[in-house]
């Protein structure tokens with residue numbers, strides 16, 4: 001329609017009053033409220049494939065953590081409790097798990113209100129399980145958890161979280177885990193495997209002798225023979241665990257290309273292996289390991305990553321697929337722009353310090369605005385089974401609100417999404433886009 005035929009009221013109406021324009025029912029406030037409720041309902045009920053967790057198939061026995069004490073000694077809470085505790089670090093680490101949990105409970109839930117995201121998560125989880133959080137009664141909570149059989153509790157948590165499957169983090173360098181893989185077991189199909197190779201890429205000097213001991217004769221210098229042995233090792237473990245992708249976390253110092261053994265092993269062994277098996281390489285960038293070693297696992301921090309390294313990886317290896325998340329808030333925008341340039345890059349997750357509602361809102365908004373639906377806005381990073389409940393309830397809420405706003409903007413311009421279209425889009429955000437990327 002030529003411009004001079006445009007309805008005059010659209011041209012003259014002041015901004016903000018367009019909603020009331022007669023003849024354009026899609027803009028009525030009631031219709032927008034209905035759309036928003038519809039989006040939130042679909043987001044709340046769409047089953048999720050959680051692409052990165054630290055949960056284990058129940059066949060791994062004690063490696064699958066669950067229950068109130070494990071919720072309380074989560075390393076996010078350990079770091080927060082030490083802001084209040086006077087106790088020396090070494091003393092805390094000599095205590096058994098129940099005693100550590102009691103100290104954390106007292107510091108973060110009794111002496112102060114549990115405002116932080118990780119604290120609020122415990123409250124959300126207990127409440128969703130039907131427990132009375134108002135009583136603040138740790139012994140009663142322990143009694144309740146003690147009645148559960150792990151298999152039943154697993155089903156309950158998956159159901160309450162609306163999770164259909166999860167990706168584990170599987171390390172051949174973990175002795176307990178390794179023994180279970182070597183012994184063999186019947187897999188629970190809800191638990192996918194992912195091969196974690198941090199020691200191989202980040203501590204090659206220590207790992208070369210271990211690989212040699214396991215029968216993959218490798219030297220500390222990255223020779224052709226060493227590369228072929230590393231590839232054989234990766235191939236054996238990829239097959240053994242049926243890995244869906246490989247994964248490493250990288251510090252701010254990581255660069256590419258570089259003479260470091262990390263960069264060389266990545267280029268010569270890991271990326272060719274990924275190409276051969278058609279698997280993505282996941283990079284979790286920006287962890288500054290052991291900023292305060294006294295906090296043990298809770299002692300890692302954050303640093304700005306050099307995303308030029310990622311740009312060069314994506315450009316030089318178009319046959320490789322990279323699945324990437326960055327920990328620094330200041331890296332988020334550059335990562336989105338890179339994803340617009342490289343279709344072999346899939347952006348995922350708001351983890352650890354970025355998994356707080358304010359940042360999840362900001363980062364999800366930025367991603368949807370820059371790369372649309374070709375993204376996985378969140379993964380849980382759960383280390384304790386029960387955490388699936390709160391991590392997904394909290395994330396669904398924020399993602400639902402952002403998405404509802406985006407559809408409302410479209411509806412104001414006359415593009416009203418159908419229920420089927422919204423379901424399709426949400427399925428993409430909750431694991432479908434990642435699955436499609438893996439299959440490409």
Ligand code: RAT
Pocket residue numbers: 054249284287351352381383
């Ligand atoms: O979020 C976390 O629990 C971190 O400790 C890390 O596990 C991070 O997610 C990683 O996988 O390195």
Ligand code: ZN
Pocket residue numbers: 052053054381
């Ligand atoms: Zn993780």
